[in-house]
Amino acid sequence: MAPVAAPVVDLGGNEKGSTDWFDQALADIGAPAPAPITLNDDLSMPVDAIAAQEPDLILSTFSGLAAQDYDKLSEIAPVVMYPDQAWSTDWRTSLDIAGRALGRPQKADRLRIETEQAIAQAKTAYPDLVGTSVVWGWIEEGDPPGLGMYTASDVRVRLLEEFGMTMPGYVNALENVDFEAHVAGAEARNVDADVFVCQSGGDDLAALPGIGQMPAVRSGATVTLTDWSLSQPMQFPTPLSIPVAIEEFLPPLNEAAAAAKQSG
Template identity: 40%
Template sequence: MASSPLRARRSPRAVPAVLLTAGALLLAGCSTGPAGSGSAGGSGSAAEGATGEFPRTVEHVYGETTIEQAPERVATVSWVNHDVATALGVVPVGVPTTDFGANEAGSTDWFDAALEESGAEAPRTYSETDGINFEAIAALDPDVILGAYSGLTREDYDKLSEIAPVVAYPEDAVAYGTSWQDSTELIGQALGREERAREVVEDVEQQIAETAEQYPELEGTSFVYGTLDPSAADPIIAYTEVDNRPKLLTSLGMAQAEAVTGAAEGKEDEFYVTWSPENADDLVSDVFVSWAAGEDVREDIESDPLLSSIPAVADDALVLQTDEQEVLSVSAASPLSIPWALENVVPDIAEAARTAGGE
């Protein structure tokens, strides 16, 4: 498979897989519904809920896929796709397990809430730690396999296509770079639920707009969304506009730091840039949002002579996320996870924005 936007990194703290990057160990088991569930999912009324006509052809990075009739048995790979299908009224029969960012039930709060509301059975789950689980997916006898948000390789796509029609990521997107809006639109096409997809996108975008109004201090506030850890191989990483994290903050009215924008020029297919600690004080922004394995990393950052010179760190405007589910809700953004993130992630960022503004 292609490299994932969450990577495995081992530091002296034995940090689990968390960081977005290319060319590193794939963390492919970070996805959907209740891990270990033995029951098969499916809404039972999937075909009845479709408003589009079939057969239909869906375009993606590997060409075209024809879907003969409204799918009832949906399987997914990677992240996001299961959330989107469920938001559109089709609970998958099979999804990858949640190996990072899971709640105590081995799922996510947002998926569990949508599943309960749907009244459907929980999907079966399969591990993707070692790559696509072709055998488990084939055993589900799916009508379609969704990978609108994924890093499916041509080899993956061809092998999955022997099982069922496959929807890969859009031609104009990079692997793991499909926006949640485009994922929703593409999966809506595959399921014959374009109208519902438009409604879902409009609803979530309205919630984003309302959150922006709730926190006016975010408007125009510059940010770096990345990772800081003095003990890591790359002590400073900043995510580019390709990544879901900066995408969410810019949708709230914030502005990507000019330093990151400049460093990302000519790297339109890359999710992140590394930054030399020796030039840490040049990484200027009002707010810096980072992930860490534990709160103790904050002390390490603030006591580090180089990382502590980052303006947002020096100004006490560092947001250090230590909750894996918070990280997942934004890094693998979906129509289900974003409303959760607006409630659980954004308030801390807004508080840092107020601090940066002298409040």
């Protein structure tokens, strides 16, 4: 059993428009590369391209699949949707849903246990993460620049919490936000995170009004991502990507957490 089609990974993917861990998993079972699927310009699903692959099942547990696309895809094969909010299904729920849909719930349980053990071991290997608050965000264009942040609904943040990190009080107190929030540059000084993971626009954080006064920036407890490859295994966490995140993403994150603790 293997996928006949899969979405193209534009941000942080490899030269094949995929990820190394996904490609390796296919190689391990001797499966060919699935047909690459790219969203239409209006972000709707390319129904004809999917139908051409003649799938028996369409998994869409972590997506923003709209109702009209669901109806069209359901004419091709059964569609397994996300259970609640778009783009917010955590890795355990996705794994459980996929395991049941594919008739392999016991294998899904084994993968869950193995992944949870890896996460627990990571907390021991990177103790500075535990109890350290973190905000994952990006710099938004403007005069002065603003700050965008992922909230507790985002899967990246929830995985960081599994590694023992916490959300800062400022972000937790925000109301009427989805999985991301936006604040003006001057207000950013109040984002009281110990560590700042900056997804983009972080070339000279200390020089930015407001943002330069964030506690994490003042103490040098930042992880600036120059491209999406380092953070890709955290973007859509799965039992395949989480071990990669532990190996590649957690070391610089732990260094930033250690810097925050040393600064007092």
